[in-house]
Amino acid sequence: MASHGVRGRSGGRPTLEEVAARAGVGRGTVSRVINGSPRVSDATRAAVEAAVEELGYVPNTAARALAANRTDAIALVVPEPETRFFAEPYFSDMLKGVGSELSETEMQLLLIFAGSDRERARLAQYLAAHRVDGVLLVSVHADDPLPDLLTQLEIPAVISGPRSAAEPLASVDSDNYGGARSAVEHLLSRGRGRIAHITGHLAVYGAQRRVDGYRDALRDAGHEVDEGLIEPGDFTEEGGRRAMAELLRRHPDVDAVFAASDVTAAGAGQVLREAGRRIPDDVALVGYDDSAIARHMEPPLTSVRQPIEEMGRAMIDLLLAEIADRRPVASRGLGRHQVVLATELVERRSS
């Protein structure tokens, strides 16, 4: 029976109640000050803040989470193994943007890898326990069940790269269509007339939009689109090699190639060189992503850059808005839930 009377006062960390006693106010008032409510007089606020300072009070997150039913944490879910995460600068930039935007807030960021089946099962459990207020989904494949799981659990989520034009989740993307256009227009302005396109994996919506941009750029410049010059790839280096070989076989007169990714362009470049074509003299080459590989290729690769860091920031903005919105459950307006950011063509010696 003596066990509790002592414990609170002398023992561990100070509680709200102790701060209240010290400041000579009620528990509710301290809570209001801590949470920045405007309905507190200046004098009271000062008294409470002094007590907080003196006692070194730090709110107990668990208690807050339990009472308020929120966690003040969001997760960045990477449906890839750690290895790829570290290999691709995409994630590093994204994380930088997300981190910088989040540092303005009280929110905590969790990084969760869901590459293996086991990790995915763990993630599902984690989400079911509602241990985060929202989720950032990057690099999601079209058939991934994760987005639907999130919808079902009613967890706010933002996806980078919508899965289709009708993506129900809030999303942030770069302007794939415009980026592709700028690449093709650049090649046209350099006097190239037989411009081929090696696509990305066409199950990815962004890859489709790049094809659309390619077609429209040609059409608007008065060229007719030769569908034979569009060769399907899959974003990989090997895919680039295969597609380029096929293009050279069917269309030996090709004088420019726009590849849907830098690594694809790298693969295409190898095949071109092996076939004795000089870059850019015989065939101009343009990639996409402006990754490190673009700068290190020989010759350095012209490429379409996406503002990845900015995309990370935009995702956070959307997600925080979504989380704040979740009170009026009915009013899920289809407002500004899709953000598209402009790309930029970085010209180098390959074109």
Add this chain to the structure above:
Amino acid sequence: MASHGVRGRSGGRPTLEEVAARAGVGRGTVSRVINGSPRVSDATRAAVEAAVEELGYVPNTAARALAANRTDAIALVVPEPETRFFAEPYFSDMLKGVGSELSETEMQLLLIFAGSDRERARLAQYLAAHRVDGVLLVSVHADDPLPDLLTQLEIPAVISGPRSAAEPLASVDSDNYGGARSAVEHLLSRGRGRIAHITGHLAVYGAQRRVDGYRDALRDAGHEVDEGLIEPGDFTEEGGRRAMAELLRRHPDVDAVFAASDVTAAGAGQVLREAGRRIPDDVALVGYDDSAIARHMEPPLTSVRQPIEEMGRAMIDLLLAEIADRRPVASRGLGRHQVVLATELVERRSS
């Protein structure tokens, strides 16, 4: 599949109490089953498990954290900016080891960067709120206040790379002394007699131990140690260049160099080449870390490899033990709190 809505009062997630009602037992019994207590009869356990399944019950982490005063989360604190984190394979390997070991448990891993002052302030706040049960500290500088903060807050912590021989925190390290010895012994066995050492930053304990290993290997082989052949560096490439230039000036007869890191070795290699020395013909070169750069140098660099992934696993093991230990507060035995893992010399063409 039928989620709930029948028994649940107002549509939220099922609670312990609801599971108890469904299984026809008391709240305490369900808690015991959930937490794997052995003091439950098989029949009761089965009934509870069935109810959990039917209701799709998932424990509320916040409530658990509040009642039990633990979070089931640990943090991996990286006192570096994100950029370096991604640049160095060290962290990637470490994270892999940590993640794999942790996936056996219910623990959640948080990745926290504390490169800037602002991030550090945030981290301090975070730790003061006791939002994690323990902390993994990697790549800590000797004068970092973080370890002491953790001690003061009584948060279990494990450090990679002790700050001194008297490191009070539990620590995991690779055998810097033995690694250095093996490098020097290898050079001796290749018939080299004038072996120089470019050190790491000597404020780092591990760098000192490598110097010790260098000295003892020579001494034990019957050579006398020429202190002039020990040139201070700082783990960087530029430091390697500077130190090598100095060595060549003072000791033109040097026929082997053991550098405290691969990048240092790379810097030294440049200077050697510029001075017209061939590697390994005129001067043999050995690095430390066995990083990607070692494989990509010309000629490929012999290097001492540290088992980083395994170090990550060992850190988790130590930390979990420390966390489990914290109940008998008095019995802070100075048991096996220091783990040292063996290194391995990877021989390549530079020696």
Add this chain to the structure above:
DNA sequence: ATCACTTGTGGGAGCGCTCCCACACTACCT
């Protein structure tokens, strides 16, 4: 003077768990 607001404040009632004490029951001694 009354009424109707507004502003600031105190504190009760939970949130969903874990901990632990009390209480059956059983089994096996004396």
Add this chain to the structure above:
DNA sequence: AGGTAGTGTGGGAGCGCTCCCACAAGTGAT
């Protein structure tokens, strides 16, 4: 017969917050 363990089990008492209702005191219109 009574004692003395040991095993399962139920449920009270919190953990430290937020939410919200009640209420005092002030302000202005009637």
